[in-house]
Structures are given as structure tokens and as C-alpha cells.
Amino acid sequence: MPHTPEKKPESLGQAAYRQLQEAIETGVLKPGDRVSVNALADRLAISRTPVREAIAWLETDGLIVHQPYLGRVIAELDHQMVNELYALRFVIEPAAVGMAAKNATDAEIDVLREMLEFERSVLNDPIERERHNRRFHNALYRTAHNRYVISTLRALQTPMILLGPATATNPKRLQDAYAEHAELVECIAAHDVEGARAAMVRHLTGGQRARVSYLLNRQSD
Numbered sequence: 001m002p003h004t005p006e007k008k009p010e011s012l013g014q015a016a017y018r019q020l021q022e023a024i025e026t027g028v029l030k031p032g033d034r035v036s037v038n039a040l041a042d043r044l045a046i047s048r049t050p051v052r053e054a055i056a057w058l059e060t061d062g063l064i065v066h067q068p069y070l071g072r073v074i075a076e077l078d079h080q081m082v083n084e085l086y087a088l089r090f091v092i093e094p095a096a097v098g099m100a101a102k103n104a105t106d107a108e109i110d111v112l113r114e115m116l117e118f119e120r121s122v123l124n125d126p127i128e129r130e131r132h133n134r135r136f137h138n139a140l141y142r143t144a145h146n147r148y149v150i151s152t153l154r155a156l157q158t159p160m161i162l163l164g165p166a167t168a169t170n171p172k173r174l175q176d177a178y179a180e181h182a183e184l185v186e187c188i189a190a191h192d193v194e195g196a197r198a199a200m201v202r203h204l205t206g207g208q209r210a211r212v213s214y215l216l217n218r219q220s221d
Helices: 012-025 037-044 048-061 079-103 106-121 126-142 147-155 157-163 171-189 193-220
Strands: 064-067 071-074
Touching: 012 037, 012 048, 012 126, 012 157, 037 048, 048 064, 079 126, 079 147, 079 157, 079 171, 079 193, 106 126, 106 171, 126 147, 126 171, 147 157, 171 193
Parallel strands: none
Antiparallel strands: 064 071
16 A cells, blocks of 8 residues: 555655655556656755655655666566556446445535536646546545455555556547546436446546557557
């Protein structure tokens, strides 16, 4: 499970950890990229000591690994690992949104619709779009009102961060993902349990295809 620094007060090391984790999740730092303390300190405009601290936490999380002859690099999931992760997601996430369709309150549904509107406004901003995608999915799962769903998905956070954005190199997937989010919200609003579950299966299928396609094309280069 990812290291969770205390929120108050946030040290420079904790701030660096949070920013680097987000850079990995949004694809600014890509799988296989070499990790240089000096380069990251320059990027974050801070000294090397808090960057070293953040790197140590990220190594504990499994987001940074050490490779012979290269040193520290951003970890990456291979084709088989991606398929294994999605096999688990196909079990957990449709169940989660099914619970959300059953349990979501009117206020929560209003928030999901507001988040969907905001998503449309940031579709052309890859960094903010991926930040929002994480917030949107977390909001979906909170409306399930099941603490074990949340804790199980939290345990998957590190490999899900390493998946990176499914829409990064596929503009069509970007539009499809937005439409799938809209379908999920409408199923939850209608308290359509089976519809929500089916919509999540379609959403996961699209994301898995995009990521596997990206991995296979990259390996063939």
C-alpha cells in the first residue's frame, strides 16, 4: 500500500512525495524513466534532501525500482501484470458501482453530475484530466457505502498508478471514456444496479484494450 504521509504539517519531503506520485500517475514521469535526484530537485525547485526522502518512500511503494546498470527507474507493469490487475478490477469495480446504484443519495448523485461536467471542461488538459479521473472514480466508490470496497481498492492503488492514463495516446479512447463515465452516472442516478455493473464492465474493457494496445505497440518498436 502506498506510503501515506501525515497531512499536517506537510514537510518538503511529503510535498515532494505527493508531487512525484502524481507525476507518475499522470504520465509526466513514465515507466522506465531514470530517476535522478538532481533532476527531480531541479524540477521541484527544492533541495536534494527532501527529494531523496520522497524517492525512498516511492521505492517502498514499488513505484520506483532499481535496475542493474541503470539505477533507479520508474517501475512498469508488463502485459501479464496488466491483465492480472484487470482480472481483479473486473470483479471488484462492477460490484462497487452496483452498490453505488443501490445506495447513492440524491446529494451524491448531484455531486457526480457536477464532476462529470467538470470532466468535460478538462478533456484537453491531460494533467488535470487525470487528476480529475482519480477523484471521479474515488467518488463513485465512496457512494457504494461499503468500507471494504474502499479498503480493497486502496490496496490496488500502487499498481493502478503504474497503469498510467489509458487515454494518453488514444484520442478516441478519451471521448469513449467520458461517454462511459456519463453512462455510469446515469445508471447510478436511476438506481439501475445491473445497468451500472454492465457500464463498468464496458468501461474497464475499453481501458484494458487501450493499455494493452499501448504496451504491445511499444514493445514492437
